[in-house]
Amino acid sequence: MxxxxxxxxxxxxxxxxxxxxxxxxxxxxxxQGSFRLNFLKTNGDDVFAEFHAKNIIAKKFDLLDNVFTFDRSQEFAIKGSRAFYDGKIYLQSxxxxxxxxxxxxxxxxxxxxxxxxxxxxxxxxxxxxxxxxxxxxxxxxxxxxxxxxxxxxxxxxxxxxxxxxxxxxxxxxxxxxxxxxxxxxxxxxxxxxxxxxxxxxxxxxxxxxxxxxxxxxxxxxxxxxxxxxxxxxxxxxxxxxxxxxxxxxxxxxxxxxxxxxxxxxxxxxxxxxxxxxxxxxxxxxxxxxxxxxxxxxxxxxxxxxxxxxxx
Structure with a gap:
C-alpha cells in the first residue's frame, strides 16, 4: 500500500x-455507505419492502432526516435493487x-x-x-x-x-x-x-x-x-x-x-x-x-x- x-x-x-x-x-x-430517499418518487415504503425481501440492511441515521446508512458489503445489492434503478434512492455521502x-x-x-x-x-x-x-x-x-x-x-x-x-x-x-x-x-x-x-x-x-x-x-x-x-x-x-x-x-x-x-x-x-x-x-x-x-x-x-x- x-x-x-x-x-x-x-x-x-x-x-x-x-x-x-x-x-x-x-x-x-x-x-459506511449512505443514501437518501427521493421523495419526488417515493415515501420509502416500497423501497424498504424491497430491501426487506432481499435481506438488504439499511439503518436510519438518527442525526439527520432522510439519511440511511449501510455496510459497504451491501452496496452491490443496493445498486442492483429496483429502488436504485428507478431513482427512488440516491447514493450520496x-x-x-x-x-x-x-x-x-x-x-x-x-x-x-x-x-x-x-x-x-x-x-x-x-x-x-x-x-x-x-x-x-x-x-x-x-x-x-x-x-x-x-x-x-x-x-x-x-x-x-x-x-x-x-x-x-x-x-x-x-x-x-x-x-x-x-x-x-x-x-x-x-x-x-x-x-x-x-x-x-x-x-x-x-x-x-x-x-x-x-x-x-x-x-x-x-x-x-x-x-x-x-x-x-x-x-x-x-x-x-x-x-x-x-x-x-x-x-x-x-x-x-x-x-x-x-x-x-x-x-x-x-x-x-x-x-x-x-x-x-x-x-x-x-x-x-x-x-x-x-x-x-x-x-x-x-x-x-x-x-x-x-x-
Missing amino acids: KSLPFTFLTRLEQIYPQNFHEILQAFATNR IASMLPTLVLNPQKGEKILDVCAAPGSKTTQIAMLQQNDGKIVALEQNQIRFDKLNYNIQLQGATNIETYKIDARKFESAALFDKILLDAPCSAEGRISLQNEKSFGFWSEENILKKSQLQTELLQKFWANLRSGGELIYSTCTLAPEENEMIIVNFLEKNVDAQILPISLSCKNEAWWKSNIANFGNNDFSSLNGFGIRILPSEYTEGFFIVRLKKI
Missing part, C-alpha cells in the same frame, strides 16, 4: 493537532448532503448550482423544492454533463436547466435567491488508504491551483446573488488555502458579504468542528468560528462549509 505523502502528513498535523491520529484512522477505515441542507432551498426560489455534476446536490435541491422553483446547473466536462442530465431525469427533477460550459465563462445578468458553490478542490477529505487514486495526485501545487480557481469562481458568482440572498461555499478538502483563506480574503474585498452561523441537528457530533483559528501566519478570527469543518470519520468524509449573505 502506498503511503501518504510526508508533506501532506506534516500539514495535516498542523491543521488538526488534536485529531491527527483519528483522521488517519478514518482514512484507513472503509466508511452524508457530508455531501450537508451543503444543500445549509442552503435550505425553498419552493419558488431561483437557485444556481455552479459546479453541478454528477447531480447529487442538484437533485437534492430539486427534491427539497418539490420541483417548485428554478435551478440552473453548470458543468463543463461532457462525460460529467451527461451524468448530470441522466441523474436529473432518473430522479424525476423537472425544474432544472443545465448548461455545458466552463463556469468561468458563464455570462448572465440573472440574479439568484441562493447559490451553491461546491468548488473544485484537492479532495483531501475523500482520501482512502484502500484507494491510491484518492491521494496519488496530491501536491501543494495542486492546492495552489485549486485555490486560484475557487477565488475566481466565488468572486464571479457573487455578482449573480441578489441582495439578501445566500451563497453556500463548500469543498471536500482539508487545506486551509482552499477553505478559511478563501473566505477571509473574500470578506476583506467584499463589504457587502457577511458570514452567517450554521446550525444543523448533527452540530454536536465529534466530527462537526468550527473552522480552524489559524494556519501558519494566517489568522482566521474574522470568521467568528462560523465556518464548519466536517472531519473524516466512520460516517463522513472531510468537508468545509461556509454560509455567506449579501447585505
